[in-house]
Amino acid sequence: MTINCKGQLIDLSSPKVMGILNITPDSFYDGGKHKDEKSILLHVERMLNEGATFIDVGAYSSRPNADHVSETDELNRILPIVNLILKAFPNILLSIDTFRSEVAKQCIEAGAALINDISAGTLDDNMLQTIANLHIPYIMMHMRGTPKTMQQQTDYDNLVKDILFYFSERIAAAKALGMVDIIVDPGFGFAKTLEQNYELLNKLELFKIIEKPLLVGISRKSMIYKTLKTSAKDALNGTTVLNTVALQKGASILRVHDVKEAIECITLVKSLSR
Template sequence: MGILNLTPDSFSDGGKFNTEKAALLHAEKMLTEGAEIIDIGPQSTRPNAEFIDSNEEIRRLGKVISSLRKEFPEALISVDTFWSETVRFGYNEGMDIVNDISAGQFDKKLFETVSQTGLPYILMHVNPVYEEMHVKKKFGNIMVEINKFLLEKSQNLLEVGVKDIILDPGFGFGKTVDDQHKMIDETEYIGLGKFPVLIGISRKSFIYKPLGKSPLEISEETQKLHYKVLKQGAKILRVHDVKAAKETVNAFLKE
């Protein structure tokens, strides 16, 4: 899954791809490098990012989804949103997957809307309020807490008719460095094998800050962690650097 940020303020590539032409060129590059899913982000969710409503998300998305659908019909398109109106817009434009960082907690109509579209849904572990999503919580046992949350929410989704669920443990959202390394070490237990797992650690601070590096200087370290989670059954890697991740996936598949 290649990341396509349409935002002016994402932490490592804000403002680079927020025109339709730049977005399409970057999507083409990622697909050429081996991406199978293009994850379009109209809203930054980094710490202290600007909070925008669905109208602004839809404005930023513009014709990007439909243009991608037309230019690259083989690509799967996910949209990173927690707004039900954005999901409706994206569905009408031709998106394939809803990628929601909120687990349906920021818009109470979201689960029902996803069900109505019939689209697959990525369910992420996160704190329950937008303003606190990056506040580091003290967990007794991070894996127990994540599984309790994800399995309860997935049951809610199944009850409203969402059938295709992918789990994301939520790296970078309200967890300590130690907790996130435990999540890496115990990826095989996420969701207890009930659903496919997505891992999104690309350019995350729990990797680069302890090393005293920038988000753009940790490719080698990130690929080692990618390999580790693939060996434990992770099915999707959400990444900025598609070429390097694809090489890691290929190496894993050759084992």
């Protein structure tokens, strides 16, 4: 199971880590933490040194009730950072966390490698065609509504079956345009209650039916810290526990704030399987 990133074949049959770089002022965990060039580059360097295969950069917070950011503001935030990182780390595999086709296009043209879209193309009608034209890997996530409205849209007939049907439709639309390298993300925390998040994780192995690499992003999320009655800041141990479960149930990529600990999860789970 491989994807082609800028001519480099990445084997996802061995799980990989995607490190998170938020450059938004209002992200739930690290909003505003990385706002100058030095801190951004140090954070990226640390994640790469700890073993991250991908670095995911986002300039639009997708937390529940997040403020709207215009396309112009998103581009003004993210393009200088993309250029900064690529100048310092020319071989980096940079993922762009955006649901806007123009942002995706300009970032890929600047040297980014793949797109991570929380809406699977449902918030921008041009996204799938843009990705197909660019011939790049595409992460499509399950969500309903927008970050501002998603938590009011948690009614499902059958949670896992409904999400699998959603992906079958989105993958079919992508394939019809000639897209090849598709990764699916069930969207923990997006239009799902706390209980639904755990149901989804408990049944994660059912997503093997899609026959696409699976990305899991549960790092420090409320499904962890609310259950433990703590905070995002103190949710690393809980994140490690649930990342371990995700790996045992078939996750190909862990999207995390803490790369070292995620790499350790992968190493230990691999040892178990041997």
